[in-house]
């Protein structure tokens with residue numbers, strides 16, 4: 175919920191809004207400063223202001239984006255986070271160009287969408303990097319032109335595909351050492367985009383001279399998404415066949431199976447679980 179009046183909003187960067195309304199909304203508070211939800215009579219707060227995994231929630235009107243009735247909700251539920259993040263990383267943050275070579279480290283529920291958007295943006299070579307074979311296959315099925323097993327010599331394999339390095343390398347895992355790797359995979363003048371969320375306080379190091387060669391390191395929080403602008407763009411991509419959402423759904427589970435699915439996240443061979451109720 176960009177407030178429209180803070181310094182960031184006035185600089186036309188509402189994705190960085192720091193206004194009170196937005197901070198309240200993320201805390202699950204309505205405009206009057208209260209929560210509409212109760213648990214055993216006491217105030218309860220929807221997780222992240224959304225109410226993930228709740229059967230019902232109350233959110234502000236500005237937080238809701240209406241989509242057409244014929245779109246499948248058990249696929250479009252994915253657009254609220256991982257899909258807008260992956261697509262936004264390509265279109266909002268990196269601004270991938272036609273003919274670019276793109277490397278994507280991590281081909282899960284976000285990375286797969288980086289690949290789909292890179293293809294839609296016109297990238298010629300899209301190199302998927304992951305340690306799980308099934309995820310590399312998934313990546314190729316949505317547009318990756320090459321797959322590299324992360325357990326091997328990634329730098330050498332990438333150099334064989336694109337000797338100068340990638341125009342854009344995305345880190346979509348959230349591990350500092352992979353952010354170092356992403357930067358090292360770029361060509362002079364190339365861009366490394368940090369999409370994954372690293373542990374707070376973690377650090378990564380890089381060869382300062384390599385950045386002197388006009389390389390850029392870009393942070394990317396949630397794909398710099400403005401929901402009212404970007405959800406509609408996802409619908410257009412979906413209808414035009416540029417965005418496959420069904421392929422992301424590895425399993426459909428009920429609410430009682432949520433914790434088992436969360437435990438299995440680190441080793442899953444598919445992109446996403448969808449909870450139906």
Ligand SMILES: [Zn+2]
Nearest residue numbers: 177180183191
């Ligand atoms: Zn604002």
